[in-house]
Amino acid sequence: MTDHHDTDVVLRFSRVSFSYDTVPVLECADFHVHRGEFVALVGQNGAGKTTVLKLILGLERPSAGSIELFGAPAPRERNRIGYVPQHADYDSTFPVSVREVVRMGRLHPVSRKFGPLDAAAVDDAMARADIAELADRPYPALSGGQRRRVLVARALASNPELLILDEPTANMDAESEARLFATLERLKGNATIMIVTHDTGFVTALTDSVLCVGDRNTKGGGHSVARHGTEPSGDAPPELFGGKASKVLHNVDLGDRCSLDGEGQK
């Protein structure tokens, strides 16, 4: 089933296993994401979605298997990722303005230089995330939904090729949610987008494919990752996903090469 050119694959998990101490979380996770795809990574709480994220971002290393990011072993190319964390436990007394948070998206590992190109990218990112009018506001004074959009702008400031959003709609008001999905809709096609959600029933209608974390393997206690189909849905709660949703079809397995014996890879 390796019918795609590697250049089209931005992210590839090859038989990845991971455990915290002795607790297995992932086992033989085998999936890939194509350039320009809009992917939803779904799974119930505790299934291992955050672990998958941390592995992609290089914050954790797999105990077995390999992860390729933009054709190189992860996390070498991770600065091409724009990451939007939940950031729920941030310090509300941290004095910082919205613009300063977005500037962090242009952060260099050691340099303190911030040139006109960086400033233009920050302005552009704020416009794309629809937060230009908030630029000079203190970040802690914003609503939860506004703060999330600021973090989206921070991720966009580096013009990422892969945008990863962790539970972007958690604690979000309807207006912020609509604006966020409008932003994502404009981005779709230009960047690869991965959205992480614990809602295993519905995903945004923008979604091309669903990666489901949590199907137990027959052997061992770790979770695998399966690719499931979706269909347009009229019965999703209308306030979700900016109004348009798709239903996840857990019984339709698109067979993205996940098996313990690796037969599917041949």
Add this chain to the structure above:
Amino acid sequence: MNGFLAALFDPNLAFIRNALLAGILSSVLFGVLGSVVTVKRISGLAGAISHAVLGGIGMALYLSATRIVPWVTPMMGALAFAILAAAIIGVVSLKAKQREDTVINAIWAIGMSVGVLFMAKTPGYTDPSSYLFGNILLVSGQDLILLAALDAVVLFLAWRFYPQIEASSFDEEFARVRGVHTNAVFFALLAITAISVVLLQTFVGIVMVIAMLTLPAGTAGYGAKNLAGMMVVGTVLSLFFSAGGLALGWALDAPVGAMVVVIAGAVFLAAAGIRAIARKRPKGKLPVGAGADK
């Protein structure tokens, strides 16, 4: 107060000028380093390091008084224990975050107890409280040079790596994904904190170091727009607290270190109170921090 000003310019009372200079120089550390310690939320960690220092002081006093290691000074002992404590806490914080609190408290308590035990067994009379509360009036010219050098190092690092420090304090994971060596930032911060604690405890004492590393910066955080502003305001506040404490202590014949912290604490509590009241009565505008608890 006139008495204090007269004393300041009295050629026979150089120690008063030294004390004021020490106050000015340490204010830079309290403002800049204190702001980073505050936004990085490692004041508990800094507290443990500063209290562990007493163990090193006690051990050094014992070793030199009993002639086992005659050349060791309290400053050396303090530095050794501060670095050791910082290293242990740093490693635990990175490798086993869930144990961090326990280890911080253990080091805090063990360090102090070791100090008290050694001091009790040291020949002659040694009073632990003189190290806990310090004496700014005993600052020497050499201390001032060391302090100025440390100020220069801290100011340079804060300027040179400001974006990395700001980002890794605000969102460490994101900074790591952007390629910042957040562990290096963390360990550098711990090392600088340990060295500063050792130098500063001479002036305001172990107990007071931690108060001055958190109170002026914490007060500044209420009004500052960003981390740089917090550092500047924190420094200015520390300056007023130090000079005010020194003048009041002189005028009232009271311990200067304790006076400085009482002033800093009172201003911090007043600022926190004003902020709490202002949050309850928004004047048509969105109050600061609204939505933060969503």
